[in-house]
Amino acid sequence: MIQPTAPGRAGAGADETGVRPASARPALAALSLSVLLTALTTGIAPVALPALADSFSASFSSLQWIVLAPLLSLTALVVGAGRLGDLFGRRRLLLAGLALFAAASVASAAAPTLWFLVAARCVQGAGAAFMAALTMAFVAGAVPRAGAGRAMGLLGTMSAVGTALGPVLGGALVAAAGWRAVFLAPALPALVALLLSVRHLPADRPVPGGGRGRFDTAGTLLLALALTAYALAMTLGRGGTPAVRATLLLTAALGAGLFVRAQARAASPLVPGALLRTPGLRPGLVTSGLVSVVMMTTLVVGPFRLSQGLGLDAARTGLLLSVGPLVAALTGVPAGHLADRWGASRATVLGLGVMAAGAVALSAAPTALGAAGYVLPLAVLTAGYGVFQTANNTAVMADVPPDRRGVVSGTLNLSRNLGLVTGASVMGAVFAHAAAAAAGTDVATASPGAVAAATRVTFAVAAALVLVALAVAARATARRGPAADGTAARPERAARRTGS
Template sequence: MKPISAGQDEAAGSTERTPSVRWALAGLSMSMLLSSLGTSIANVGLPTLAQAFSASFQDVQWIVLAYLLAITTVIVSVGRLGDIIGRRRLLLSGIFLFTVASVVGGVAPSLWSLIAARAAQGLGAAVMMALAMAFVGETVPKSRTGSAMGLLGTMSAIGTALGPSLGGALISGLGWRAIFLVNAPLGVLTFLLAHRHLPADKRQPGAVRPRFDHVGTLLLAGTLAAYALAMTMGHGSFGALNMALLSAAAVGVGLFVRAEARAASPLIRLTMFRDPLLSASLAMSTLVSTVMMATLVVGPFYLSRTLGLDAALVGLVLSAGPLVAALTGVPAGRITDRFGPHRMTVVGLIATAAGSFLLSMSPATLGVCGYIAPIAVMTAGYAVFQTANNTAVMTDVPPDQRGVISGTLNLSRNLGLVTGASVMGAVFALSSATTDVTTAPAGAVATGMRVTFAVAAILIVVALAIAVGSRALSRKAEKVE
């Protein structure tokens, strides 16, 4: 990937400490917080929403699923669209859509109108997630990319950690509509910050705007939707519908690759995957996200069934991980700037593997402390990895590719989360030797937890091997050149 020119870096550096840059980063940080808050705050409201609409739990799950599906299917496309029409313009549109959809969801008269509003909200969130990272190269100097990425990661973690507690408080005091309407003032603040302080879109005089790849966009969206539905539908079982969706996703991959190879202005330039560092970063991001999803899949059952905690304490313990990630993000960015992204990527993976291994060996007799301590190590490692990996990818991206690369990086994380919910959930169920984990004996759940995190540790070791191998390939390629 091409490096940013010295002139660009100096230009960014000259404004590094100006209030305008700080406020611009505040706007980008709020974009990340809103998109993550949109996911976590809705989960806690599902039981209340099921009662409010007299709906089954399977039906109200679409409130969460519609949001995640919208993000997963369009995040690469909106990143590329930002590269073409202007990132500032599209980011402002995304914030506006997210805010309006939040209000519409808050006043929705029926379940399916709420689900439609959540899909629109997810589209706005996809724009914010993809373009917030892409804007870093235009707002801070290259030498400070790690710190900026750490800040964005911190705000994302805060949104995830804040969602359950804020959502619970709002539902108790004001009712379920408040968990969507709360985004309105936050969205207005984010829009004002972005509108006032983000740099204007620049176009070279006489430059021809690339055409948007509509065929590639539709194929990719259909493929990702089929895969995400295959991994999430069935409620723990993998039947004929799941296999049909997975087969459709495989066919979609083939069609997409063929279409991109023929497109004059492809959505994704397939040649970019020849870069060993980029391909490795995407693969590692998917693996690590798959593992981190295990904490959300396994944690509630282990804490309630094996350790006997009530719902309030389970929620409190589960918030420990995002809290550690939030506290680690900014320091991780500074350390990445000092020691380099590759070295810190390896350090983050080692810590994540160590936490997974400790959980796989932790006896239930250690109680809550025996769970929280390894989780703290694991999530701190994840925060370091995420910051370093994002920095490694985004530092030297050409300006006209920042949006699509950022979208692809976010997609790899989302695919990991979707895959983890299905695969790690299946590992947990199988190793617990029960058909219904909700009624499994305490000992069986404890065994399932240990086996699941043993598998998680192996996956992180694979990610470590990819990190080391890609670095060796990159150095070999540099010597040849």
């Protein structure tokens, strides 16, 4: 097991986490850049697909892999990446992930063929898996507990900024310098994050009396198999035959069953059963997955509701859809302050309550309100999500043993990714089915009225999912009680008095 300490040595002035106050801001800057780049990886590529189609004379089905490759490798590897960090040092594994990400970005930009580019993007996703898994683990170990909410809020803000920046930056780079610039652009900030991490992140040192244990290779491979098959079923499976999708889902179920069996027999399992009994972990994972399904709904439904349902052009549709990421970016840091002051568990419940109100409003808003009837409830929903994500991440990581922070952070990221890929498939199917029921035709040719009706049905389902998440979170908060919440206002004030 490892535990962070200050770079090189725990010098004078270091707090109990081993981080000197002077190093806290540049350390958070390094972690923030890592989160931003992880979000940017997927969002920046789709804009370049038309240019890539011309450059490589590729079909759309082949081009999909440029977007899917990093998502699949990140999803499959993120839990194992977190566990490797717990065993062999979170700092050194994060440095390796940043270096791998930067090298893969350069290789992607220099790709001579389409499939070389796909392979490089897969490697880029592997680097992003370490970055995604280990940033939250570092916050939990390197930031005083009373300020953990604000640090998580900053990471949430940077994730939203990366999501919003991807299409804008990608479009500008394609127009100015061609598609290769799109894949080269993340390399420089990755190198900056690498240099900041080398200089300011706390070095790893063994916990006295702790043992490293072994890496569960078999469990990691089985989990990766199950996750990859499931993600493919939810993405590529939509365009294939029912037999293809059924085969992928059967493979995912088989892999999951073998993984559970292997975990029960392993001497050092990837995800120990005792860890899942950590207070707040299972509710945090369930609510994170459900909420991610709902947030993907806004990305699936929004373009159809604004363009096809309300007749807006592409420019105005894109501008209005950017309201969501913008609100999430502005909410992150205030949400962190709220989590530190109120307690993360109660802030989680508040965020879900606001999300439920936004989802209900999206379902009930009359067509006469026009674009405002979609965008204003979307802003409410996204603000609630910003509060939820920050508070839930803080609550989950607060109770995790130091030697398991990496794997729990990876599992939390996994629940989010699985929610996103599930939402894209399932909620997309709900929307298409509702439009077909209203108009008797495909959603692509549905009338504005049919699109509006499908929007109401889809967000009614989304509201039900948020209410389920709210019930799970409220029950977990009631069981733990206020005393169990590690981010109360009193420790924050004490931290201020002591200068932490």
